Amino acid sequence: MKLLFRLCYLLCFFQVTADACEAGGIKVNTDFDGASSANLLTECMIDIENQHIRLTFQPENTPINNSPWYAFKISSQQPQNVSVKISIVNGSHRYHPKYSVDGKHWLPLTFTTSDEYLEFKLHSAKHPVWLAAQELITNNDYHLWAKELATHFDIKTSVLGYSVQQRPILKLISDIPQSNKWVILVGRQHPPEVTGAMALFSFAETLLSTSTLAQSFRREHNIMILPNINPDGVALGYWRHNANGVDLNRDWQAFKQPEVKAVDDALSELTTKGHHIVMAVDFHSTHNDIFYTMPHDYGIKQPYLVKNWLNLLDSKYVDFNVIQRPGNNPDRGVFKQYIADTYKVHAITYEMGDHTDRAFIKQFAVDAANTFMQSMLTAQHDQLHLIAKPND
Template sequence: MTTLSITDRFDSGNIIVKDASDPQAISLEIRRDHRSDFFQWFHFRVSGARDTALSMRIINAAEAAYLDGWTDYQACASYDRETWFRVETRYEDGVLIIDHEPELDTVWYAYFAPYSMERHQDLIAWAQTHPAARLDVLGDTLDGQSLDCLTIGDGDKSIWITARQHPGESMAEWWVEGFLTRLLDDADPVARRLREAVTFHVVPNMNPDGSRRGHLRTNAKGVNLNREWDKATPENSPEVFYVLEAIRRTGVDLHLDVHGDEGLPYNFIAGGEGAPNFTEADGAMLDAYKSALEAISPDFQTTHGYEVDAPGSADLSICTNYMVNEFRCLAMTLEMPFKDNADLPDPLHGWSPDRCRKLGAANLDAMLAVLDAI
């Protein structure tokens, strides 16, 4: 008889097994980010459960970072780690309960489809083979990993893309994969035009350490990178420090920071309207970009999003606020859901890697639409 086995001992794994003696009452906890109280990301493997009804209870879900994230949430599962589908999930009395009967011997469960550091290596290796691309290491992380940056094109304008400051927001690197795949497509006229006019600087993963460790929000030291932009240091937040050093060398006309949102079931963009230096012209450019993307992709909308900060009240430790204020560029935060796009739902897959990639590709059209204005 096969013994039930649950493990998180792999890249981005995160789960604590409290009791797995009864498949119908498996008790689990999510591990907190190192030196931090943040947690919500989970990723684990279950073996020996073919044709066995599982009820997996994450008993510390009520202490997670974003309780709104559990409302109408469905966990991700995969047999091959390529195709991820949603499974029955409910939040009751402070416990997240995942019910599933695996059809095969081993199944992986995750908060969202993971983007492994191994896949990251494959992505940058593939991208650097294109004649228009160059791969640079901006510096080393606290765990000694490389902070990779792809430079693409040779135009006068400078566009920076950063993704996955929060490592559990793996949809951000799926987005980058779609963005790069189209940008490096020599048969795509939009990509060719943009590469002539723009030099792109793309950091596919701002937080390699947190990604590998299975963190939700912080780096190896427990620091939230998206609260470090006005005070980054090599000791606490080398990831932000080295990116800012590079931006000061290259200049920047447009900066897009790619994230995922636990609670809102929509794709949306947040701007830096509350930054002291934000102007009416900045607002017009921001609106033009959002309108262009909304016209291109039915998966993007402008009705739902974050409340706009009052003028002059923005937190300048946050990337987009800092960038628009310091560099006077078009700076934006693009958010994608952990759940599904409520405007265009897919009950089987929810918001998925494929849809992330397609939204990433669609942003090239939006960039072309505002190219003359930035």
């Protein structure tokens, strides 16, 4: 009898669909931008009797950094409490699960972990609930952000180029005709790294603001913002790579990926026209808040610029340390190294922690941008003073 029941359960109540799975009025689906694509969700099982949902996710390819992304929706015909168990292939749980009832506003879930599962309980109803490893910031969110910026600030929005799957790569420019100096902001090389995206939003908005400092800064510097250079990875719910299965932040020597090639072409075109790249900031997320910098003695212009900036930023905080980690990796093909080697100027990798308080991320980015502008303008003033000073 038990065997007959199990057979009936599997055949009569369990249905696998193209999007995910459905059984007994409970539905799991991934039919939205940023959700885990079909090849990443390898198991989707609904145990109706025990109200359990079991999901298994795998990365787009291996080897890969341990950044196990997942995003899906759950709904049910009748309100009920369900237990969700998530397991990861070729990775371990890095992110703390979050939920949303509208896909925009997110709250943390109470969860437990073991060697095999991450588990949490959820109240499900007809209105779907979004579940994700981190908050969703989709390709459409970037376009909405750019549109909103254009209503407040003088920026130009265009398409830098196209991804492997022909998604547009957004470019925002605030340029002053009399200036030939450029600051470059880059984001979302790695899809799950949304705390870096949050930092980029606030940092960029501060540079573009109407404050006296920002206006003075923009009289001297053009700003190019490339907020999302991996739109395919973002759309497909990838852990790390682009649609070709390549880590974009390892391609800045080979330039084989269209996303990286598009950025390199744009910067090369600027310098061909007599413009100068003077600084670049690449926004990421990792386990902790940290700034990866170039060594001050690497032979780049204004050698102490970044050190002075981050020291100034650190001085504003009593209970938070701005960690600087200088490093030189000439053979890894990372963005900051590419900028330093190609243009002989500073570049940094601005990392926000996976679990850093979201309000702090935004406020810290505002302070980081303001001290960045102060340091850049001070360094420029000092350089002009030295040039103007007569020889002894």
